[in-house]
Amino acid sequence: MTRFSRFLSMGVAVLLGASATADEFGDPRAGAKVYSQCKGCHQVGAGATHRIGPHLNDLFGRAAAGMEDFKYSKSFQRAGASGLEWHAETLNAFLENPRSYASGTRMSFRGLKDETDRRNVIAYLRDFSDDPANIPEADPTATPTNHDIDPAILALQGDPEYGEYLSSECTTCHQASGGDDGIPSIVYWPEEDFVLAMHAYKNKQRQHPVMQMMAGRLSNEEIAALAAYFKNLDN
Amino acid sequence: MTLNRRMFLGATAVASAALAAPMVLADGHGKPRVVVIGGGAGGATAARYIAKDSKGAVDVTLIEPTRTYYTCFFSNLYLGGFKQMSDLGHSYGGLAASGVNVVHDWAVGVDRDTKTVTLAGGAQIKYDKLILSPGIDFVDMSVPGWDITTQNAMPHAYKAGSQTELLKAQLMAMPEGGVFAMVAPPNPYRCPPGPYERISMVANYLKNNNPTAKIIVADPKPKFSKMALFQEGWANHYEGMVDWIGEDFGGGNVSVDASAMTVTIDGEETKVDVCNVIPAMKAGRIADIAGVTDGNWAPVNAANMSTNVDPDVYVLGDASQQGDMPKSGFSANSQAKVCANAVRGALTGSKVFPAKFSNTCWSLIAADDGVKVGATYEATPDKIAKVDGFISQTGESADVRKATYQESEGWYSGITADMLG
Ligand SMILES: Cc1cc2nc3c(=O)[nH]c(=O)nc-3n(C[C@H](O)[C@H](O)[C@H](O)COP(=O)(O)OP(=O)(O)OC[C@H]3O[C@@H](n4cnc5c(N)ncnc54)[C@H](O)[C@@H]3O)c2cc1C
Numbered sequence: 001m002t003r004f005s006r007f008l009s010m011g012v013a014v015l016l017g018a019s020a021t022a023d024e025f026g027d028p029r030a031g032a033k034v035y036s037q038c039k040g041c042h043q044v045g046a047g048a049t050h051r052i053g054p055h056l057n058d059l060f061g062r063a064a065a066g067m068e069d070f071k072y073s074k075s076f077q078r079a080g081a082s083g084l085e086w087h088a089e090t091l092n093a094f095l096e097n098p099r100s101y102a103s104g105t106r107m108s109f110r111g112l113k114d115e116t117d118r119r120n121v122i123a124y125l126r127d128f129s130d131d132p133a134n135i136p137e138a139d140p141t142a143t144p145t146n147h148d149i150d151p152a153i154l155a156l157q158g159d160p161e162y163g164e165y166l167s168s169e170c171t172t173c174h175q176a177s178g179g180d181d182g183i184p185s186i187v188y189w190p191e192e193d194f195v196l197a198m199h200a201y202k203n204k205q206r207q208h209p210v211m212q213m214m215a216g217r218l219s220n221e222e223i224a225a226l227a228a229y230f231k232n233l234d235n
Numbered sequence: 236m237t238l239n240r241r242m243f244l245g246a247t248a249v250a251s252a253a254l255a256a257p258m259v260l261a262d263g264h265g266k267p268r269v270v271v272i273g274g275g276a277g278g279a280t281a282a283r284y285i286a287k288d289s290k291g292a293v294d295v296t297l298i299e300p301t302r303t304y305y306t307c308f309f310s311n312l313y314l315g316g317f318k319q320m321s322d323l324g325h326s327y328g329g330l331a332a333s334g335v336n337v338v339h340d341w342a343v344g345v346d347r348d349t350k351t352v353t354l355a356g357g358a359q360i361k362y363d364k365l366i367l368s369p370g371i372d373f374v375d376m377s378v379p380g381w382d383i384t385t386q387n388a389m390p391h392a393y394k395a396g397s398q399t400e401l402l403k404a405q406l407m408a409m410p411e412g413g414v415f416a417m418v419a420p421p422n423p424y425r426c427p428p429g430p431y432e433r434i435s436m437v438a439n440y441l442k443n444n445n446p447t448a449k450i451i452v453a454d455p456k457p458k459f460s461k462m463a464l465f466q467e468g469w470a471n472h473y474e475g476m477v478d479w480i481g482e483d484f485g486g487g488n489v490s491v492d493a494s495a496m497t498v499t500i501d502g503e504e505t506k507v508d509v510c511n512v513i514p515a516m517k518a519g520r521i522a523d524i525a526g527v528t529d530g531n532w533a534p535v536n537a538a539n540m541s542t543n544v545d546p547d548v549y550v551l552g553d554a555s556q557q558g559d560m561p562k563s564g565f566s567a568n569s570q571a572k573v574c575a576n577a578v579r580g581a582l583t584g585s586k587v588f589p590a591k592f593s594n595t596c597w598s599l600i601a602a603d604d605g606v607k608v609g610a611t612y613e614a615t616p617d618k619i620a621k622v623d624g625f626i627s628q629t630g631e632s633a634d635v636r637k638a639t640y641q642e643s644e645g646w647y648s649g650i651t652a653d654m655l656g
Binding site: 161162164165166168169171172173174175176177179180181182183209210212213214216217 | 591607623625642648649
C-alpha cells in the first residue's frame with residue numbers, strides 16, 4: 001500500500017506540472033512492451049481508430065466514456081457522467097483491477113498486478129497525450145493483420161438476420177448486455193476484428209477449446225453474419 | 236387419484252365440452268398462440284425468444300407453478316459452500332417484461348385434438364403450437380425402499396429448491412466421522428456429471444468441517460462422465476474419503492431403508508447418516524399426459540424438436556429423446572432456440588434457419604479447480620448427432636483450472652440472462 005500511495009503522489013505531482021522526470025513516472029519504452037497486451041483491442045499513435053476498445057490518443061484529461069463515436073459500457077458512461085477523468089492516478093487504479101474499478105466494463109482484461117508495469121505503460125500512453133508532436137509513427141496498433149485471412153473472406157457482407165439467429169448460440173455464455181465475468185464480452189466489436197478472431201479460432205491459432213469447436217463449424221458466411229449482427233447489437 | 240381422472244377428462248370429455256365454454260378463446264382469428272409448459276432452461280428460453288423475436292406478433296403463454304426458478308446448475312456449489320441459495324433463485328419478472336404471459340399454475344391436461352391445455356386451477360388455454368419442457372420425474376421403485384414419501388429422510392436434491400436445502404442441512408448435521416451415501420442414477424439422466432460434481436462438493440464441505448467423515452457411492456454404471464477428471468480430483472483433494480462402488484462391484488444392486496437409515500449394496504448393509512438417493516428418471520409427467528412419450532421419454536425430430544406424433548407439439552430439454560445431447564441446462568437452452576426459430580417461422584412466416592446445437596458442462600471439483608466437457612451437434616434425419624467435442628485434460632495447470640471455473644461463472648450469468656431476460 002505504501003508503494004501504491006507513493007506512486008499516486010508522483011502521478012499527481014506530474015499532473016500538477018511539477019518537474020517529474022520520465023524516470024520517476026515510469027519508462028515509456030518498457031511501457032511499449034507492456035502495451036503489447038493492450039494492442040489486441042486498443043490502437044494508439046498516428047492514425048489510431050476505435051477497434052474493440054477506443055483509441056488511446058489524448059487519453060490524459062479525457063473524461064471516461066468521453067468520445068462520442070465509441071459505444072462505451074453503461075458503467076463507464078455513468079462513471080464519466082459523474083466526473084471520472086483519465087490521468088495517472090485513475091489509470092493506475094483502473095489498470096490494477098479493471099473489473100473491480102468499473103464492474104460493468106467490457107474490457108476483458110485481468111489487469112496489471114505489477115506496479116512497475118502500470119507505471120511504465122502509463123508513461124507510454126502519456127506520450128500520446130501531452131504533446132501530439134511527439135507521437136511516433138503508428139507502430140503499436142491493433143493486430144488484425146497478424147493472421148493471414150483471404151481478403152475475400154474479410155469482404156463478405158454478413159446477413160444480420162441470420163447473424164441474430166446464430167448469435168443465440170453465443171449468448172448462452174457471452175452476455176448480450178456486454179457483461180463480462182469469466183467470459184469476455186463480444187458486443188460492439190468492429191466487424192473486421194470479430195471476423196479475424198473467429199477465423200483465428202477456426203484455424204486453431206487462438207487457443208480456446210470451446211471457441212475452436214464453436215468457430216470450427218461456422219462457415220465464412222456465418223462468421224460474417226455474426227459479425228454484422230454483434231456490431232450493432234443494442235440492448 | 237382426482238388428478239388422474241382429470242387427466243383422462245382433459246383428453247376427452249372436458250375438452251369437447253370446453254368447445255362451448257366462453258373461457259376458451261376461439262382460434263382461427265387473432266394472433267397465433269404458443270403455450271409453453273414449464274419455465275426452466277428449455278421452456279423459459281423458448282418463451283422468451285419467441286416473444287422477443289416476433290415483436291408482439293405471437294401470443295406467448297408460459298405455464299409454470301413456481302414463482303422462483305432455482306437452477307439445478309450450481310446447486311452442487313451451494314452444497315460445497317461456494318454459492319448461496321439466493322444466488323440460485325431467479326424470478327419470472329424479466330420474462331413478463333419481454334412480453335410473455337406468465338401463468339403460475341400446473342398444467343394437468345393436454346387435449347391435442349382441440350389443442351387445449353387445462354390448468355390445475357381450472358382454466359383452459361388454446362394453442363396453435365404447444366411446447367413442453369417439464370424436466371424430469373422419477374421412476375417409481377427404481378431404488379427399492381425409496382419413493383416420494385421417503386424423500387424427506389433420503390433427499391434426491393435433483394430438482395433444486397427445498398430438497399437442495401434439506402440435503403445441505405443433513406450434511407451439516409452429520410456426526411463427526413459419519414457416513415454420507417449416494418445412490419447414483421442409471422443412464423439416461425439429467426446432468427451426467429451432476430452426481431460426481433456433487434460428491435466433490437460434499438467432500439469439499441466435509442474436508443473443511445468434518446474431515447474424518449466418509450462418502451460412499453453406489454453406482455449402477457461401470458463408468459461415468461468425466462470419470463478420469465473426477466477420480467484425479469478426488470485423489471488430489473480428498474484422498475481416502477470417497478469410496479465409489481461401480482457396477483462391477485455390485486453398485487447397481489442397491490436397496491435402502493429410510494426409517495433405519497441403511498443402504499444395502501450387493502447384500503451388505505451399511506448404516507449411514509445421510510443418504511442422497513437419485514432415482515432413475517423419466518420425462519415430466521405432463522409429457523405422458525399429452526401422449527407424446529414412448530417409454531420414459533418423448534421422441535422428437537432433430538430439425539425442430541417437434542414430437543414424432545404431433546407436429547404442433549414440441550418437447551425440449553430433459554424430457555425429450557433427441558439423440559446424442561446430454562440432458563443439461565445448456566442443451567435445453569440450445570434446443571429451445573432452434574425450436575423457437577422453427578415455431579416462429581411456422582406461425583409468422585419468418586425465416587427458418589438450419590438447426591445448430593451445442594453443449595458445454597462445467598463441473599467444480601474443489602476451490603478453483605474447474606473442468607469442462609462439451610460438443611457441437613447437428614440435426615440428422617434420425618437424431619441430433621454429435622459433430623465435434625472436447626474435454627478438459629487430466630494434469631492441467633492450476634491456472635487453466637481456475638480460468639475454467641471463472642468461465643463457468645460467466646456461463647451462469649449468460650445462460651440465466653438468456654433464459655429469463
Ligand atoms: C445437481 C445438478 C447440477 C446440474 N448442473 C448443470 C450444469 O452445470 N450445467 C447444465 O447445463 N445443466 C446442469 N444440470 C441440468 C439442468 O438443470 C437440466 O438439464 C435443465 O434444467 C433441464 O431443463 P428443462 O427445461 O428440461 O427442465 P427444468 O429446468 O427442470 O424445468 C422444468 C420446469 O417445468 C415445470 N413443470 C413441470 N411440470 C409442469 C406442469 N405439469 N405444468 C407446469 N409446469 C411444469 C417445473 O416446475 C420446472 O420449473 C444440473 C442438474 C442437477 C440436478
